[in-house]
Amino acid sequence: MSLVTQLNDYINAAFSGLWVTTVEPDEAERELVEHARRRQWTLAVWDLARGLRFPANAPATVPQVDDPLAVLKALPTLAPVPTGEDATTSEPTTLLVLPNFHRFLNSPEIVQNLFEQLVAGKQSRTFIVVLSPVVAIPVELDRVFVVIDHALPTPDQLGQIAQDVLADHPDGIPTNRAWQSLLEAAAGLTRAEAEGAFALSLARHDELRPEVIWELKAQTLRKQNLLTLHRGPGDFTSLGGLTALKDFCRRALQPGRSVKPRGALLLSPPGCGKSAFCRALGNETGRPVLTLDIGNLMGGLVGDTERNVRQALKIADAMSPCILFADELEKGLSGVGGSGDSGVSTRLFGTLLSWLADHESDVFFIGTANDISRLPPEFTRAERLDAVFFVDLPVAAERQTIWQLYRRQYDIAANQPIPTDTDWTGAEIKSCCRLSALLDVSLTEAAKNVVPVAHTAAEAVAKLRQWASGRCLSADRPGLYVHSPEAGDTSRRKVRRPADPQNN
Numbered sequence: 001m002s003l004v005t006q007l008n009d010y011i012n013a014a015f016s017g018l019w020v021t022t023v024e025p026d027e028a029e030r031e032l033v034e035h036a037r038r039r040q041w042t043l044a045v046w047d048l049a050r051g052l053r054f055p056a057n058a059p060a061t062v063p064q065v066d067d068p069l070a071v072l073k074a075l076p077t078l079a080p081v082p083t084g085e086d087a088t089t090s091e092p093t094t095l096l097v098l099p100n101f102h103r104f105l106n107s108p109e110i111v112q113n114l115f116e117q118l119v120a121g122k123q124s125r126t127f128i129v130v131l132s133p134v135v136a137i138p139v140e141l142d143r144v145f146v147v148i149d150h151a152l153p154t155p156d157q158l159g160q161i162a163q164d165v166l167a168d169h170p171d172g173i174p175t176n177r178a179w180q181s182l183l184e185a186a187a188g189l190t191r192a193e194a195e196g197a198f199a200l201s202l203a204r205h206d207e208l209r210p211e212v213i214w215e216l217k218a219q220t221l222r223k224q225n226l227l228t229l230h231r232g233p234g235d236f237t238s239l240g241g242l243t244a245l246k247d248f249c250r251r252a253l254q255p256g257r258s259v260k261p262r263g264a265l266l267l268s269p270p271g272c273g274k275s276a277f278c279r280a281l282g283n284e285t286g287r288p289v290l291t292l293d294i295g296n297l298m299g300g301l302v303g304d305t306e307r308n309v310r311q312a313l314k315i316a317d318a319m320s321p322c323i324l325f326a327d328e329l330e331k332g333l334s335g336v337g338g339s340g341d342s343g344v345s346t347r348l349f350g351t352l353l354s355w356l357a358d359h360e361s362d363v364f365f366i367g368t369a370n371d372i373s374r375l376p377p378e379f380t381r382a383e384r385l386d387a388v389f390f391v392d393l394p395v396a397a398e399r400q401t402i403w404q405l406y407r408r409q410y411d412i413a414a415n416q417p418i419p420t421d422t423d424w425t426g427a428e429i430k431s432c433c434r435l436s437a438l439l440d441v442s443l444t445e446a447a448k449n450v451v452p453v454a455h456t457a458a459e460a461v462a463k464l465r466q467w468a469s470g471r472c473l474s475a476d477r478p479g480l481y482v483h484s485p486e487a488g489d490t491s492r493r494k495v496r497r498p499a500d501p502q503n504n
């Protein structure tokens, strides 16, 4: 819902404190001013640099104020005195817009005054609108503010921005299809960023080119340090095995489905191809892959982490349909609720979880983890994700496919025998082929340098398999993963078919 639609409803219902979270305060202000003009509301803006301004319907006498406390105290005098018809029909409405006012809320005097103005405002129809990139409402004011989100621009709004940029370039307007891909490329940018990207493309190529916008978007995301846009080679054919997982994702992400997929969690010992799979998912399904860097999200200051996650999720929502990939989840979320945790990971995790449960955008979340015991159980609850898969060490037939893939990639002669590879992961097979090519030695010789994780971390692998058994879906065949330790290599997994009533 647009900012002004939400604001209008709250103002009609006399909510006198409105806290707008926005990364574009100037744009939010512009939208508010335009709306206030249309509705004939009085609107004043105060900030530290420019003082008090009246972009819409100034009152007869303008009070002199130069500090935040004075501006709050002056609020009742900003409202025009109702005259004539106004006096009987409708109360006048007055808005005081305060960009970045959260900076002043550590003063008890300001908090108290704000509280009083907000309580009085319900009667006098004087409204205070704080524009801030964060939700930082002091507890005393919690009940008197409602929070409104200033969303990133919709495709229609982006289209309007592109048209404005193209105003002097009538022949630069792309065809319908190109227009669509242009808007897809710009999704997730703020209005100012989108305008900049369109202008740059025009300056460089005399037309709007999606690839320029993508490039700029990738740069912008990198700079913000919240998300990175993955673009690289590789689809499902670059991965051996994982048949059930591939099939599940292909089906769930088919375009035009009425039910939107939520996401999946992949659990496995290191080197089994989780990260490679998530990256390949983008090329396979034609969706952009946004990588959520959990480490970077944990900002230094209190409140930063939550703001970072919200902003990252907002961008992902705006880029829908897309894939949101969070690698090695447990590293960022360890200690949730535990001692050692200052509440940062708990908040990060809470925000992510509620988004997972509530988001309506077509964003497919895919997370990976090596150690489920560090992940809080809420993560795997059914309504949040569509499936939790366990990717076990590849069985003989899968290893065969993986050998073939990397022999081809590293140009290794077909007549070279394959070394003993019991319990090897895909990563170990790849590394053996790479070493063989690099050192110009046989695969058997190269294999001497490979120490399988199944041996170095045998206990962790056993624990993980045990945990996954009966809880996770198997990544390589349909049904639940069931671990039976005493069985040999190829029959290690006994899989229950989906038709099994215990699975439902």
Ligand SMILES: Nc1ncnc2c1ncn2[C@@H]1O[C@H](COP(=O)(O)OP(=O)(O)OP(=O)(O)O)[C@@H](O)[C@H]1O
Pocket: 238, 239, 240, 241, 242, 268, 269, 270, 271, 272, 273, 274, 275, 276, 277, 368, 369, 370, 394, 402, 405, 425, 426, 427, 428, 430
């Ligand atoms: N089944 C597979 N088919 C082809 N390549 C594979 C397979 N499994 C792993 N690899 C290769 O091994 C390398 C390491 O895999 P990847 O990083 O995806 O493992 P991971 O499960 O994410 O490990 P970690 O838990 O350590 O992050 C990648 O280059 C990947 O392509």
Ligand SMILES: [Mg+2]
Pocket: 274, 275, 276, 327, 328, 368
């Ligand atoms: Mg990985």
